[in-house]
Amino acid sequence: MPLLNANQLLQRLDKLKSMDELPIINRTHETYKAVVEINSHLEKRWRYSLGQSLENSILSLLQELVMAKNASKHLKAPYLIKASSHIEISTLKLRLFLELDLANETKIFQIQAKLAETGRMLGGWLKSVNS
Secondary structure, eight states: OOOOOHHHHHHHHHHHHHSSSOHHHHHHHHHHHHHHHHHTTSOHHHIIIIIHHHHHHHHHHHHHHHHHHHSOHHHHHHHHHHHHHHHHHHHHHHHHHHHTTOSOHHHHHHHHHHHHHHHHHHHHHHHHHHO
């Protein structure tokens, strides 16, 4: 098998990982990758404070979603509520990125749109669990 370049390898890994995941988990994964891309261009001062904090919030969101996915129906709601709080915290951190002019506005708005979509998906999931 010929050697693959890094981009081809990542694309194949993404296809493998996304085959059995929920759409909300896939969207959060995409969001995390976009945040990592932005953080790689931040000044060191911000990369290891606000940037790392945002990454951790997205990872916590991802963790809560996976826990909810694997929990029994009556235990899903607490995980989903925690996930919702991580979305809100991440949105506030992204607002700080804008206010401090730390990254490209377009990229920040794209990430905010992904988080908003994740929030809508999460709201639907939470409604289905509570009914």
